[in-house]
Amino acid sequence: MKRTALVTGASSGIGxxxxxxxxxxxxDLVITARRRDRLEALAAELHDRHGCCVHVIAADLADPSAPSRIAREVAEAGLQVDALVNNAGYGLPGSFLSSPWESHRAFIQxxxxAIVELCRLFAPGMVERRRGWIINVGSVAGLVPATAGHTLYGAVKALVIRFSESxxxxxxxxGVQVTALCPGFTYSEFHDVNRMRAQVSRLPSFLWLHADRVAREGYDAVMRGDRVFVNGRVYRAIVLGARLAPTWLVNLASRKMAPRFRRT
Ligand SMILES: NC(=O)c1ccc[n+]([C@@H]2O[C@H](COP(=O)([O-])OP(=O)(O)OC[C@H]3O[C@@H](n4cnc5c(N)ncnc54)[C@H](OP(=O)(O)O)[C@@H]3O)[C@@H](O)[C@H]2O)c1
Structure with a gap:
């Protein structure tokens, strides 16, 4: 029987x-996001190129009923999920206090x-079959010290990483492998959505990753059974430096760097 992967946030970028x-x-694939037209274009491309079956589910993960609806649609289509990729995500523009609580609530959802619920929904089937792979997309932001303006983003990514490790x-x-995939700055629509494109465009090119590489390395990492995978030597050095350097130095460096990629 062919294996099936469910990928959230598949309408652009890393997903x-x-x-x-x-x-x-x-x-075979189940792909989901809000923009159905993008998903259908990707489904046609994947079918033409690889001959795989692709099932499209348009869903807004800010809706608390979305994960269970996705699971229901998967079951009704007679599919089982062997690989779950929790990738959908975004950053809120501006500071914590500049967004209303409703935006933060949807963000946490x-x-x-949604990530934790999708794991809870699909992991039991994997355990039963004694085979499965889960990638939860975290971020380097969840592994380095807190920065102003990234107030909730770094916190949710840290939670996703720790949850994935456990x-x-x-x-x-x-028989189920789980990987927290942690990219740094990656070319995608992410910085258009959080309205930081102009600011991050000034960052040096060695800090930028390409989404196809992030994805290839993420796939290899979960197949190898890595618990946490950080993309790129530069980011692995940053994460290691943040762990080993004295706290005062790390905090000073992150305070100096943060305004270059984040408005507060
Ligand atoms: N780009 C970076 O620099 C970077 C760095 C580290 C980590 N990441 C993480 O990588 C992941 C993918 O981001 P990306 O860089 O590929 O950004 P992207 O190009 O903006 O893609 C984000 C994806 O998430 C989906 N999405 C957003 N809100 C959603 C919602 N409410 N319901 C369902 N789907 C939703 C979007 O689809 P629709 O708009 O069609 O719903 C889109 O497919 C995110 O978890 C992000 O936090 C990105």
Missing amino acids: AELARVFAANGF VMVT LALELRPH
Whole structure:
């Protein structure tokens, strides 16, 4: 039986590339996001290129009923999910206090609750079959010290990473691999959505990753069974430096760097 991967946030950026990588490796796909037209274009591309079956589900993960609806549609289509890729995500523009509570609530729903719920919905089937792969897309922002203006983003990514590490330990004896994939700055629509394009465009090119590489490395990492994977030598050095350097120095460096990629 062919394996199936469910990818959230597949309508652009890293998610679209993750869908391409899973398709290239012989998986059928369930792809979801809000923009159905984008998903259908990707489904046609993957079918033409790899001959795989692609099931499209348009869903807004800010809606608390979305994860269970996705699971229901998957079951009704007679599919089982062998690989789950929780990739959908975004950044809120501006500072914590400049957004109303409703925006933060929706943000937490998409960035935390939906991810955890989708894991809770699909991991039992993987455990039962003693085979499965889960990628939760975190960020380098969840591994480095807190910065002003990234107030909730770094916090939710830190939660996703820690949750993924624990889930990996819980599920590995049952044949299920879990990886927190942690990219740094990556070319995608992310910085248009959080309205930081002009500011981050001034960052040096060595800090930028390409979404296809992030996706390829993420696929390899979960297949290898890495619990946390940071893309790129530069970011691995930054994460290591943040861990090993004295706290005062790390905090000073992050206070100096943060205004270059974040408005407060
Ligand atoms: N780009 C970076 O620099 C960077 C760095 C580290 C981590 N990340 C993480 O990588 C992941 C993918 O981001 P990206 O860079 O590829 O950005 P992107 O190009 O903007 O893609 C984000 C994806 O998430 C989907 N999405 C957003 N809100 C959603 C919602 N409410 N319901 C359902 N789907 C939703 C979008 O689809 P629709 O708009 O069609 O719904 C889109 O497919 C995110 O988790 C992000 O936090 C990005």
